[in-house]
Amino acid sequence: MSDATRFSKPVRSMLQLKHVLVDLLRCAVGNGETASFWYDSWNDMGKLINVFGMGGPCHLQIPREATVKEATRNGSWYLPPARSRKQKRCKSGPDVYLWRNASGLFVTEFSSKATWNFLRTRSLQVNWxxxxxxxxxxxxxxxxxxxxxxxxxxxxxxxxxxxxxxxxxxxxxxxxxxxxxxxxxxxxxxxxxxxxxxxxxxxxxxxxxxxxxxxxxxxxxxxxxxxxxxxxxxxxxxxxxxxxxxxxxxxxxxxxxxxxxxxxxxxxxxxxxxxxxxxxxxxxxxxxxx
Structure with missing residues (x-):
């Protein structure tokens, strides 16, 4: 059995988990010093590496390891001129990672119960x-x-x-x-x-x-x-x-x-x-x- 066949199911499971985490975990950008520009879900589009593809860092001239702060100058985006005028200024204070709760809102504390209730399909409660x-x-x-x-x-x-x-x-x-x-x-x-x-x-x-x-x-x-x-x-x-x-x-x-x-x-x-x-x-x- 080849390694590709042997590890196909775990790899698929990890990919599915990563897709789920995009919906569950968000980063509320503060000063942008810890939030990854490409790999954290800090905007409404999700992970930018998924939006722009693997060639995104080259096209936007922003390194893969760059933080959100490193993609800005004086609180505004430092991007090639052909980008949208819409800007998202960095705030003061540290970046905060938020988890989606059972109601679909993002909160600062992680709850396994709330995460499970968000992910699972609810059925009618049986009388026994x-x-x-x-x-x-x-x-x-x-x-x-x-x-x-x-x-x-x-x-x-x-x-x-x-x-x-x-x-x-x-x-x-x-x-x-x-x-x-x-x-x-x-x-x-x-x-x-x-x-x-x-x-x-x-x-x-x-x-x-x-x-x-x-x-x-x-x-x-x-x-x-x-x-x-x-x-x-x-x-x-x-x-x-x-x-x-x-x-x-x-x-x-x-x-x-x-x-x-x-x-x-x-x-x-x-x-x-x-x-x-x-x-x-x-x-x-x-x-x-x-």
Missing amino acids: SSVIWFKEAIPRCSFIVWLALLARLPTRDRLRRWGIMVPGECVLCSQEPETLDHLFFGCSFSSGIWGAFSAGLGLQPSQSLLSVAGSISGTPALCGSAKGVLARLLFQERNSRIFTSTFASMASTKSVIDRTIRDCLFSFPAANVSSPSLLELYFLLLSPAM
Whole structure:
């Protein structure tokens, strides 16, 4: 493989990044001592080297390494006479580099959040987002359940559609084809685990991930409450454990889920002395069911 082929994608990515930065980064010219005349975006046209081409420095008789100040005399442009009459005088004070924010305005402080919001294409917020992303969540569980809700987990039915030769039966019960809904709710193994944990939280049996996520996010008693935090954690950890476990007994899987949840809740103290901590609430609601 040639070097040109091997590095073609990174090179294209860097070129795309440079084009994006032209829209994001501007230099507000002050005294012009640090702003590059050719390579900084300090005017409405962007980088002048892109406007005039590589021959621009020769045609305008301004060196490539020149600053904006070096292209002026006494505050006015020092250019060949065939240029426009429009002039941009240098100001006093240092040059300032500005970043475009989410509103499209240029500001002095860089914000990765504002830059990301400016670059990304926004989509409508799904009703299950709060079930996936919350401060008490376990990151690996959030990621797996996020993939599951997007129907992107590599369950056996998907692997077989991709041409990968794997058995089609459910890895847990070995009785029915392994699909997303079967693995988490149709399988007697996983539904038994869900029943053990959901009973104490008042969640009803369901046949799909979306319906459970909608139930947790849409039930008033669970919205913004400590009980709702437990429901989201159990929903995530149970689904994560079901997907990553192989040939473990139901009792063993329940024990691992229970231990993981308790370890997580141990780090969250009670909000005040009059209310129980998440761990205390967990024992109160779920210990009898376990």
